[in-house]
Amino acid sequence: MSDTGKTSAPAKVSPAGKVMRDGLWYNNPIFVQVLGICSTLAVTNNLRNTLIMVLGVSFATSMGSMTLSALRELIPRKVRMIVQVLVLSFYVIIIDIVLRAYQPAISKQLGPYVGLIITNCILMGRAEAFAASNPPGLAFLDGLANGLGYGWVLLVIAIVREFFGFGSLFGFKLVGDWFTPWTIMVMAPSAFFLVAIALWIANNYKAKVAAAAKAAAPGAAGAPAGQGGKP
Amino acid sequence: MKLNRNSVIYAAVFTFVVCVAFVIILAIANQVTLARVNANKRLESRTAVLKAFGLADSTTPSSEIDSKYTQLVTEKSVEKATAYTATIDGQTYVAVKLTMPGLWGPITAVLATDPAGTVVRGFEIVDQQETPGLGGRISEPWFSAQFKGKKVLPDGTIAFEQGSGKGNFDPNNGTVDAITGASRTSDFVRALVNRSLALARQIGGTL
Amino acid sequence: MIDAPSVGLLSLFLASILTSNVLLANFLGTCSFISISKDFKSSMGLGVAVTLVIGITAAVCWAVLYFIIQPLGIEYLSFIIFIIVIAGVVQMLEMIIDRFSPALYLALGIFLPLITVNCAVLGVILFMQIRKYSFPQAVIFGFGSGAGWWLAIMLLASIRKKLDSNNAIPAGLKGTGITLITIGFMAMAFVGFSGMIAVQ
Numbered sequence: 075m076s077d078t079g080k081t082s083a084p085a086k087v088s089p090a091g092k093v094m095r096d097g098l099w100y101n102n103p104i105f106v107q108v109l110g111i112c113s114t115l116a117v118t119n120n121l122r123n124t125l126i127m128v129l130g131v132s133f134a135t136s137m138g139s140m141t142l143s144a145l146r147e148l149i150p151r152k153v154r155m156i157v158q159v160l161v162l163s164f165y166v167i168i169i170d171i172v173l174r175a176y177q178p179a180i181s182k183q184l185g186p187y188v189g190l191i192i193t194n195c196i197l198m199g200r201a202e203a204f205a206a207s208n209p210p211g212l213a214f215l216d217g218l219a220n221g222l223g224y225g226w227v228l229l230v231i232a233i234v235r236e237f238f239g240f241g242s243l244f245g246f247k248l249v250g251d252w253f254t255p256w257t258i259m260v261m262a263p264s265a266f267f268l269v270a271i272a273l274w275i276a277n278n279y280k281a282k283v284a285a286a287a288k289a290a291a292p293g294a295a296g297a298p299a300g301q302g303g304k305p
Numbered sequence: 306m307k308l309n310r311n312s313v314i315y316a317a318v319f320t321f322v323v324c325v326a327f328v329i330i331l332a333i334a335n336q337v338t339l340a341r342v343n344a345n346k347r348l349e350s351r352t353a354v355l356k357a358f359g360l361a362d363s364t365t366p367s368s369e370i371d372s373k374y375t376q377l378v379t380e381k382s383v384e385k386a387t388a389y390t391a392t393i394d395g396q397t398y399v400a401v402k403l404t405m406p407g408l409w410g411p412i413t414a415v416l417a418t419d420p421a422g423t424v425v426r427g428f429e430i431v432d433q434q435e436t437p438g439l440g441g442r443i444s445e446p447w448f449s450a451q452f453k454g455k456k457v458l459p460d461g462t463i464a465f466e467q468g469s470g471k472g473n474f475d476p477n478n479g480t481v482d483a484i485t486g487a488s489r490t491s492d493f494v495r496a497l498v499n500r501s502l503a504l505a506r507q508i509g510g511t512l
Numbered sequence: 513m514i515d516a517p518s519v520g521l522l523s524l525f526l527a528s529i530l531t532s533n534v535l536l537a538n539f540l541g542t543c544s545f546i547s548i549s550k551d552f553k554s555s556m557g558l559g560v561a562v563t564l565v566i567g568i569t570a571a572v573c574w575a576v577l578y579f580i581i582q583p584l585g586i587e588y589l590s591f592i593i594f595i596i597v598i599a600g601v602v603q604m605l606e607m608i609i610d611r612f613s614p615a616l617y618l619a620l621g622i623f624l625p626l627i628t629v630n631c632a633v634l635g636v637i638l639f640m641q642i643r644k645y646s647f648p649q650a651v652i653f654g655f656g657s658g659a660g661w662w663l664a665i666m667l668l669a670s671i672r673k674k675l676d677s678n679n680a681i682p683a684g685l686k687g688t689g690i691t692l693i694t695i696g697f698m699a700m701a702f703v704g705f706s707g708m709i710a711v712q
Contacts, residue, residue, distance in 0.1 A: 112631040115539040150316035155628075156599065157323060163592045164327040168334060171588060175338035178345040185434070186638030189591045193631040195543040257486075261439075261703065262537045266696030270689045277684035328589065335588040409532075410643035434643050436532065 090215055097219025103196050104227045104269065105276040112194065114228055115265045117187055121244050124232035126173070126180055127187065132221025134165040135197050136214050139205040141165075143213035146206055158201045159192070166191045196220055231268045235259045350402070350431065354378060357400050357417035357427040358391050359453070363446075386501075388508045389417075398426050399509045405497045408489045410434030412443075416452075416501035420509025422461065428452035428498065440490030447472045451481040452498075461506070462499045465491050521652050528656030534632050535664045536699040538639075541632030545665055546691055550676075554623070555669035561623045563658030566636050569594075569601045570654025573637045574647055594637050599628045632661055667698060 117123040173181040205213040239259030241249040351374040355361035389400040400417035412433045417426035435441045458479035468482030483491035610617040636657045
């Protein structure tokens with residue numbers, strides 16, 4: 075949990091804008107911190123399930139961060155971790171109850187992965203790194219930005235996996251019977267490769283932008299974002 | 306805030322209050338949605354039964370499921386399974402919902418047949434925990450579609466064989482394609498199908 | 513527990529280590545996996561700790577699930593209860609190890625708290641709940657999954673030792689990128705075990 079404030083978004087924008095930009099790109103949980111892929115990567119062979127999981131993570135991170143930020147003056151140091159886990163699991167259970175009542179089919183397909191949102195490192199990471207020292211409104215935005223920043227990357231991966239793995243998107247068949255689905259895309263290894271490729275593209279793009287900035291204004295280039303080391 | 310945040314009592318009281326508050330909210334949320342969750346479960350089971358009888362498909366609206374089910378299907382429980390009967394176009398059919406072990410967890414499925422158990426009317430997986438992409442493919446429509454109108458072998462069973470993986474749709478050979486790369490799951494499903502057939506024949510005999 | 517899957521204990525153990533490796537097939541515990549595998553010695557320590565914790569919590573949570581949660585009908589609270597049990601087991605393990613083996617405590621101590629939020633632990637317990645394992649199956653599955661995680665992190669740590677000194681890797685892939693690709697290949701290799709032990 076070490077990425078506090080080590081962000082590299084341009085300093086000119088408002089705090090809220092900065093928080094959003096950091097979460098979505100400059101300090102993106104996947105590209106920069108490689109956090110929280112555990113609970114969602116497993117369902118990325120299906121676009122609809124990924125969307126639901128991403129929304130769930132965003133909801134839990136933003137609401138959890140907001141609640142913990144509002145309580146931050148009251149939480150005793152000794153039990154800080156326990157209270158954080160309690161608050162975060164509260165929101166995850168809400169998600170679980172809502173899914174079971176209104177989207178039973180999806181709830182069944184996601185199985186244990188809804189509960190695993192609790193141990194998603196992004197939730198604890200943001201609670202610890204941001205919500206513990208910032209006001210509720212900003213903490214909410216930070217949670218939302220991180221959830222969505224994490225989400226868009228996984229959605230791109232899900233699009234690739236579902237298209238090649240089943241020949242469909244959101245369950246709608248897009249190609250004819252001539253198409254032989256790539257079983258590898260349905261199975262686990264492909265997800266690791268795709269995250270690595272996404273990371274590669276993002277790093278190369280960032281390097282290009284940094285080089286361009288350096289060329290334009292020597293000495294004033296934004297430092298590359300640091301590797302967040304939270305286990 | 307001048308409370309002593311480091312005292313043990315404060316920590317204990319605080320944690321307790323947070324716990325109680327959250328548990329109460331969750332209990333209320335659970336109560337409120339309980340009826341809905343149960344209705345969903347019932348609907349899921351009814352949809353599977355109607356699909357196995359060939360009375361519904363995945364486009365049938367949920368409002369129609371309940372009315373159709375209450376109108377056409379009668380159910381009764383027999384040792385560890387549920388039996389259903391329905392009369393379609395003047396002919397009576399029997400269906401059995403049965404739960405048996407799978408590779409990773411229980412598999413629940415509905416199998417419908419004629420009372421003598423000679424031709425399968427339909428087969429639907431209700432619940433399974435098999436490996437996604439391998440054994441999990443038993444939930445794909447092509448797999449259950451193979452059973453539609455399938456003539457049972459003379460020994461009263463359906464055979465599974467390693468086929469093209471696209472499905473075996475010849476109604477007369479009594480054989481379906483197993484799932485490629487998931488021989489154990491296929492074995493469990495075969496056991497489930499043949500046990501259901503035997504049960505259905507037993508129930509069909511008493512009609 | 514009439515519906516407990518009928519898979520035998522030995523094949524369940526082997527399957528949870530090899531073919532259904534909790535990390536390589538279910539992606540659980542990836543975060544600490546990537547960051548800790550940089551260092552061989554830490555990987556060893558964390559691997560041992562994870563194996564112990566998953567095995568013990570699987571047993572405790574099984575008892576909690578069937579003797580407390582189900583009789584009281586409070587399944588909707590199970591996530592919170594499991595997390596508290598995990599935190600409790602970790603805390604107790606820490607105290608016991610500290611008391612009886614200070615040397616081991618020094619080696620494992622820093623890793624234990626990290627495990628409370630390791631997805632692999634909660635994941636194994638939720639799988640155990642959904643798959644309705646019997647008690648022996650739950651314990652075997654727990655220890656097997658832990659051992660599988662341990663094996664995977666040791667393999668990766670060994671590979672990374674060689675990788676990090678390799679200059680042929682494109683700049684954009686260095687560090688995490690190449691690690692993920694390595695994990696992908698390991699996952700493919702582990703799928704290859706399926707034929708060997710006839711469990712999918």
